[in-house]
Amino acid sequence: MAIPTETLFLDPDSERTLQQQIQGLVADSILSGRFQAGEKMPSTRAFAKHLKVARITVSLAYNELVANGYLVSRDRSGYFVSDTAPRLPQFRPPPPDPEDAVDWDSVIANPFAPPSELVRPSDWRNYHFPFIYGQSDPRLFDHQNWRLCALNALGRKDFESLTTDYYERDDPVLIEYLRRQLLPRRGISARPEEVLLTMGAQNALWFATQLLLSPEKTAVMENPGYAGLRDLLRQVGCRTVFAEVDQDGLPPEAIPHGADVVCTTASHHCPTSVTMPIARRRELLRRAREENFIIIEDDYEFELPSLRAPTPALKAQDRTGCVIYVGSFSKTLFPGLRMGYLVAPEPFIRQARSLRAYIMRHPPGHVQRTMAYFLSLGHFDAQLTRMGDAFSRRRAVMEKAIEENGLELATPGLSGGSSFWLRAPAGVSTTALALRLREDSVLIEPGQAFFNPEEPNQNFYRLAYSSIASNRIPQGIELIARATEELARA
Amino acid sequence: MAIPTETLFLDPDSERTLQQQIQGLVADSILSGRFQAGEKMPSTRAFAKHLKVARITVSLAYNELVANGYLVSRDRSGYFVSDTAPRLPQFRPPPPDPEDAVDWDSVIANPFAPPSELVRPSDWRNYHFPFIYGQSDPRLFDHQNWRLCALNALGRKDFESLTTDYYERDDPVLIEYLRRQLLPRRGISARPEEVLLTMGAQNALWFATQLLLSPEKTAVMENPGYAGLRDLLRQVGCRTVFAEVDQDGLPPEAIPHGADVVCTTASHHCPTSVTMPIARRRELLRRAREENFIIIEDDYEFELPSLRAPTPALKAQDRTGCVIYVGSFSKTLFPGLRMGYLVAPEPFIRQARSLRAYIMRHPPGHVQRTMAYFLSLGHFDAQLTRMGDAFSRRRAVMEKAIEENGLELATPGLSGGSSFWLRAPAGVSTTALALRLREDSVLIEPGQAFFNPEEPNQNFYRLAYSSIASNRIPQGIELIARATEELARA
Structure with a gap:
């Protein structure tokens, strides 16, 4: 037929x-x-x-x-x-029996609350003025070379080393690049046994909190701080102390005695972008040594341009091995890549490697090798330069627009990376402001998610310029200023 | 200069x-x-x-x-x-201070034992007779089309949908293929909300054990059974009952009253390859319904050729939603890919999705899209046909060699998939046998790792033919037979 x-x-x-x-x-x-x-x-x-x-x-x-x-x-x-064409066996599934259905609420032993709410709609690319954070800008990404590297990594020559199930090891080419090129920029020297690849920074933070904390332990986190970390601390059930951040980042004196783990974004605080000065870093490390607490350093956005000379990581000053360092490629390549890394003393990395083997074995081999090529052929550095140029331009445009429109920078002169941290006029809820601005096709990030939920603070918001083109910035800022005034009057 | x-x-x-x-x-x-x-x-x-x-x-x-x-x-x-060439900032790291080093044993709150020992050396490809399990054979993999699919998935058109950080969603193209093509072969129909992509089967099993078990709960696992699962149960700290498997797989009567979770490889038991008959499946499901326990079905190697007509998954008969189904692409594509999936009722998948967001957000986007292309263009089915042909040939050669050399199949006539399960003569330790055979460049998998560690059993071993060429099989089997005799005489 x-x-x-x-x-x-x-x-x-x-x-x-x-x-x-x-x-x-x-x-x-x-x-x-x-x-x-x-x-x-x-x-x-x-x-x-x-x-x-x-x-x-x-x-x-x-x-x-x-x-x-x-x-x-x-x-x-x-x-x-063909007579020998692939074929699907067909089975008829039985009708469902909803009467008898499992009661999942009673069955699930360890319920997980959904992670903190996203501050951006999933169709954010359709908005005209997306001042949203942490998404990659396809206009700045070196597409063609990434594809070439992927093609190389999938070549027959690499196939064996990449397809094998290698529980213990990471791609040696990528580890070598990290150790020899990337970490030295942060002042960090590490042996291969002190580095572990992870599925992004979130995964690295999960390993660290999972290994170091329990309901009996006390963790300190910055306030405001990274919501994804707060989720992890809540889930592990430890006591969490929120330490108020000032113009110099986390004040060591805000760390209570008896702390077991202190989490900090020392070089580039999330979300305010302030940098911890060297004296504070020394004091923080001294106390860690004396009181035997561990520091988790999320060295977030370090690759992005700063207004000042780059500072080394806190980890670079760590002489006793009390700092666990977390890095990520999500901001500089793209978040969908899910690649990050941990740098810490060997006993800790050994444990994290075991834990990684339990939960997923290892990150996919050919993603690791693609990155190794992209990095070692110099494409990554070229990309950072390109991003740096574009971000500097956007920042200048934005700073001007912010000033002209009378918006208030919460940390003036300090912003770097890819965003500004702003304060709304007293009485204006930035959560309401964000919602109102969607009508104008403007996306901003209300600050609420960064604060201790027991002391809600809706007075701040973050404006990122990593996903918005320069020429859209002035109009976007104007719309924000107008909506802010509107809400202030109401 | x-x-x-x-x-x-x-x-x-x-x-x-x-x-x-x-x-x-x-x-x-x-x-x-x-x-x-x-x-x-x-x-x-x-x-x-x-x-x-x-x-x-x-x-x-x-x-x-x-x-x-x-x-x-x-x-x-x-x-x-270039004057504007990318440059590395250089910092001088302080000298280490080992005197003052952190005592990690006291600091780590939740130590993780390394996962069960690997039964193959990492340089297994250099052995002449690698009867090892679960690694992909580059001679059978459709390299070229995989690369083309990866290239497509990395194309500009797909970039946006793949690079975004999409915590909640999986690649809709891949989910659609799974639902419409892959799951129907197992008799399973599922809505998109009932499917979650994972980093391989290990990751899927981890989600399931993490959500369902706690120290107060009781899990049942097959004995012999999958060592990776035993590791997970030990780590979660639940009570574990080892149920002895017979020629028909897990006997329902071996499940004690009060079980909370029963783990089974019903269609193709690991490692014996036996299949659970329909009557037992019905009884297992009836008890699950009556006693309110959850079944975790690891539907392992279902895609590989069997000597008999394929049987639907246990999940296909599940009318109350008590079966959590685990699938993987590690055996049919390659393990380094780290792709698997969970199929379960929506309330469970919702929890697993939250947990996944906590620990790693999601599997990398472009790996998902590459797979979606490879599957939906028909390459995957073509590959299964090719693997099926090769494996059938190898199995025939191997069965003949096993018989001629007087080795004993523990489950005669039942082997399918990619391996045989054999019994050594009484008194011969297959752990010792495996070690001895390495001298002859032969790799076998001693059975010890599959058994309840409290009742060690070194009498069995697994011989896989997924990584060894047909023409090497006869000599390899002969070497095994000779070494076995040697040890039996000693």
């Missing part, structure tokens, strides 16, 4: 190429049993005419389907569904 | 292309400050001569370095280190 072309349609919204769509269409129909072994396929001419595509597109799709064993080509008579 | 070519060397052991090596060499030297801004690079001719490579290779590397901002080209005078 010949297969009529009429049963086959292309999806106008598909993201695939026409050839891919045709291949998928035919493969699906064979797998699902709609096309049976021995049946004659429409001729390439008829099929092309029906689908309104070039005949060569259908031919190429058919060739691929022949290569994959779905079709056979018989001289002069055309293409047929 | 001109840079002398003499300071630059290629690494003969490097896995990179010559052009990549040259690029890396120059970028490294600039980043580390060895080459300074304004310095003249060696001419392409001189450099090529020194390195003994084609001049075009050096030219291409230089072009790339110009594009990345490391070099500038001046007409007629050659290439120079």
Whole structure:
């Protein structure tokens, strides 16, 4: 029986190429049993005419389907569904029985609250003025070289080293680059046994909190601070002390005696961007040594340009191994990559490696190798330079617009990285402001999520310039100023 | 100052292309400050001569370095280190202070034992007769199409959807394929809200045990069974009952009253390959319903050819939602990919999704999209057919060799998937046998790791044929038989 072309349609919204769509269409129909072994396929001419595509597109799709064993080509008579084409076994599922359904509330032993609410809608790219944080800007990403590196990493030569299940090891090429190129920029020297790759910074923080904390222990976190960390501390059930941050970051005197773990973003505080001066760092390390607490340093956004000379990481001054260092590529490459790393003394890394093996074995091999190529061929540094230039320009435009429109920087002169931290007029809730601004296609990040939930503070907000083009900034800031005034008057 | 070519060397052991090596060499030297801004690079001719490579290779590397901002080209005078080349800030790390080092044993609140020992050496590819399990065979993998799919997934069109940090969602294309094509083969129908992507099966099992178990709960696992699961149960600290498996898999009557979670590999038992008959499945589900326990089904190796018609998953018969289904692509694509999935009722998946967001957000986006392409274009099914053919041939050769050499199959006639489960003569320790066989370049998997550690059993071993070519099998089996006799006599 010949297969009529009429049963086959292309999806106008598909993201695939026409050839891919045709291949998928035919493969699906064979797998699902709609096309049976021995049946004659429409001729390439008829099929092309029906689908309104070039005949060569259908031919190429058919060739691929022949290569994959779905079709056979018989001289002069055309293409047929192969007798040995892949097939799906079909089973009829029993009807569901909702009466008897499991009561999941009683069954789940360790319920997990959803992580802190996102401050951006998932369709943020459709907004005109997305002052949102931490997403990559496709205009700045070196697409072509990333693809080339991925292609290299997927080459036959690398295949064996990448596809193997290597519980213990990380990609030695990537570790070497980190140790020799990236960490030295932060003043850190580390042996390979002191570095562990993670699925982004969140994963690194999870390992650290999981290993170091328990309900009997006390953790200190910065207030305001990173909401993702607060989630982790709440989940582990430890006592959490919120230490108020000032113009110099976390004050050592705000750390109570008896602390077990102190979490800090010393070089570039989240979300205010202030930097901890060297005297404070020394005092922090001295107390850690004397009182035997561990410091988790989230060295966040260090690669991005700063107004001042870069400062080394806190870890660089750590002579006793009391600092656990967390780094990430989410901001400089893209967050969907999920790549970060831990640097810490070997006994800690050994434990974190075991924990990683339990929960997921290791991050995917070819993602590691792609990064290793991208970094070691110099593309990463080139990308940082490019991002730095663009971000500096955007920051200058933004600073001017902020001043002209009378908005208030909470930490003037200190902003670096990719965002500003602003204070709204007294009485204006930035949560309400953010919601109101969506009507104008403006996205801002209300500050509430960064504060101790027991002392809510809706007076601040963050404006990032990592995802917004320079020429949109002035109008966006103007809209924010107008909406702020509106709310202040109300 | 001109840079002398003499300071630059290629690494003969490097896995990179010559052009990549040259690029890396120059970028490294600039980043580390060895080459300074304004310095003249060696001419392409001189450099090529020194390195003994084609001049075009050096030219291409230089072009790339110009594009990345490391070099500038001046007409007629050659290439120079750019004034704006990326540079590394340099810090001098303080000397270490080992006297004062942190005592990690006292600091780590939740120590993690290393996961169960690996039964293969990391250089297993250098062994002549690798009867090891679970590694991918590069001879069977559809390399070229995987690379093409990766290239597509990294295309500009897909970039936005893949690079974004999307905590909640999985790649909708991949989820759709799983629901419409893969799960129906196991008789499972599921809504998108009932599926969650994980970092391999281990990660899926971790989510399930983490959510469902606690020190107060009781888990049942098969004996012998999967060592990775036993590790997870030990870590969560629940009471673990080991249920002896017979020729029909896990006997429902071996499940004690009061069990909270029962873990099973019903369709293809690990490591014996036996299949649970339908009557037992019904009884297992009936008891789960009546006694309110949850079943974790690790539907392991279902895609691989079996001697008999495929059976649907246990999950296919689940009418109350008491089965949590775990699947993986590690065996059919490659383990380094780290991709698996959970299928379970929505309340459970919601919790698992929250937990996933805490520990790592989500699996990398472009790995998901690459898989989505590979699967939906029909390459995956074609690959299964190819693997099925090769594995069937290898199994036939192996079965014959096993019989001819007088080795004993522990589950005769039942083996499928990618391995056989064998019994050694009484008194022969397969742990010792495995060690002895390494001298002959033979790798086997001693069975000890699969058994309840409190009742050690060294009488069994697993021989897999997923990584060994057909023509090596007979000699390998002969060597095993000879070493077995040797140990039996000793």
